[in-house]
Amino acid sequence: MKIAFFSTKAYDRVFFQQSNQQHDLTFFEPHLDASTAPLAQGFTGVCVFVNDQLDADTLTQLANHGVELVALRCAGFNNVDLEAAEQHQITVVRVPAYSPYAVAEHTLGLILALNRQIYRAYNRVREGNFALGGLIGFDLHQKTVGIVGTGKIGEIVARLLAGFGCHLLGYDVNPNPDCEALGVQYVELDDLLAAADIVTLHCPLVPTTYHLIDSIALQKMKPGVMLINTSRGGLIDTEAVIMALKERKLGYLGLDVYEQEGDLFFEDLSNEVIQDDTFQRLLTFPNVLITGHQAFFTQEALSNIAQTTLDNITAFETGTVPEKNLVTAEKFLRHAQSAQ
Numbered sequence: 116m117k118i119a120f121f122s123t124k125a126y127d128r129v130f131f132q133q134s135n136q137q138h139d140l141t142f143f144e145p146h147l148d149a150s151t152a153p154l155a156q157g158f159t160g161v162c163v164f165v166n167d168q169l170d171a172d173t174l175t176q177l178a179n180h181g182v183e184l185v186a187l188r189c190a191g192f193n194n195v196d197l198e199a200a201e202q203h204q205i206t207v208v209r210v211p212a213y214s215p216y217a218v219a220e221h222t223l224g225l226i227l228a229l230n231r232q233i234y235r236a237y238n239r240v241r242e243g244n245f246a247l248g249g250l251i252g253f254d255l256h257q258k259t260v261g262i263v264g265t266g267k268i269g270e271i272v273a274r275l276l277a278g279f280g281c282h283l284l285g286y287d288v289n290p291n292p293d294c295e296a297l298g299v300q301y302v303e304l305d306d307l308l309a310a311a312d313i314v315t316l317h318c319p320l321v322p323t324t325y326h327l328i329d330s331i332a333l334q335k336m337k338p339g340v341m342l343i344n345t346s347r348g349g350l351i352d353t354e355a356v357i358m359a360l361k362e363r364k365l366g367y368l369g370l371d372v373y374e375q376e377g378d379l380f381f382e383d384l385s386n387e388v389i390q391d392d393t394f395q396r397l398l399t400f401p402n403v404l405i406t407g408h409q410a411f412f413t414q415e416a417l418s419n420i421a422q423t424t425l426d427n428i429t430a431f432e433t434g435t436v437p438e439k440n441l442v443t444a445e446k447f448l449r450h451a452q453s454a455q
């Protein structure tokens with residue numbers, strides 16, 4: 116198949132070209148949105164990433180250009196209007212799991228770095244400042260961690276934190292028996308928020324989870340709580356979080372994702388003036404650590420993403436896409452809504 120890749124970087128080309136044997140791949144650097152959709156003319160499929168915008172307008176244009184397949188080279192699909200894709204008979208596929216270890220391990224990295232302020236200690240030592248004032252942390256042992264979303268990534272986070280001797284609380288619309296076996300105690304979201312020393316988010320961004328952590332949820336949390344989001348930026352109301360940081364209600368914030376990340380992440384903007392004042396305000400807090408959507412970024416994950424995406428494209432041609440890799444409005448919107 117002729118596939119147009121959007122939002123590509125050098126590493127995408129390397130991993131996809133290594134694994135590709137039978138498809139005709141063209142790599143474009145721009146994001147896919149309504150203004151760049153004409154680039155897809157003459158292609159039967161597009162391959163997109165987390166910050167491409169496949170809204171109704173973009174999908175209409177893709178359909179008019181003859182695109183039949185959207186292959187997401189990621190797990191999340193919140194950037195695709197699934198109803199519009201269905202109307203245009205465009206099939207949407209994704210890579211539901213490529214390395215949950217990559218994201219779970221990065222989550223632990225954020226927790227440890229924030230707690231022991233490793234990012235501040237690194238700079239102090241380089242400047243010959245060996246004073247410890249302000250660097251005091253806490254033992255993870257015996258602390259209570261609330262895991263919101265206990266699927267593939269949340270389960271591994273639970274497994275890693277169990278190794279630290281943490282008490283684990285879980286909240287999920289579908290509890291995971293493997294987590295229960297690990298000792299995760301499932302509770303209501305409000306009870307998790309009230310009891311946790313650390314809250315870590317691993318649920319998808321869907322209409323019911325948009326701004327799951329808003330000012331009301333923040334009020335329910337313990338003073339000094341640590342909040343970690345390696346899932347999707349829209350799970351958090353950033354303005355409410357900034358207020359909670361200013362009031363010292365929130366003790367630590369670790370983010371790998373940000374609601375408006377599409378204008379920032381994955382680009383070198385070190386010579387630009389960043390226009391997003393909300394993001395810049397976040398960077399002023401000493402107890403905030405942000406990485407630019409890199410939790411997935413391991414050799415193993417990139418290799419698995421390339422292989423599964425190419426397999427999905429081949430399977431689309433033969434009508435054999437595995438059910439777990441198909442993303443449909445029926446499965447993720449209508450069914451999810453009726454389950455609420």
Ligand code: NAD
Nearest residue numbers: 191264265266267268287288289317318319345346410411
């Ligand atoms: P998964 O589907 O295995 O698990 C998600 C879990 O969330 C499921 O158990 C589901 O039941 C639960 N859930 C759904 N709606 C919920 C709700 N309203 N409240 C609570 N729980 C709910 O997904 P995963 O592979 O574990 O990935 C989790 C998220 O991580 C993805 O949605 C994606 O957005 C994000 N992600 C981020 C990166 C990164 O690089 N930062 C990489 C991969 C995935």
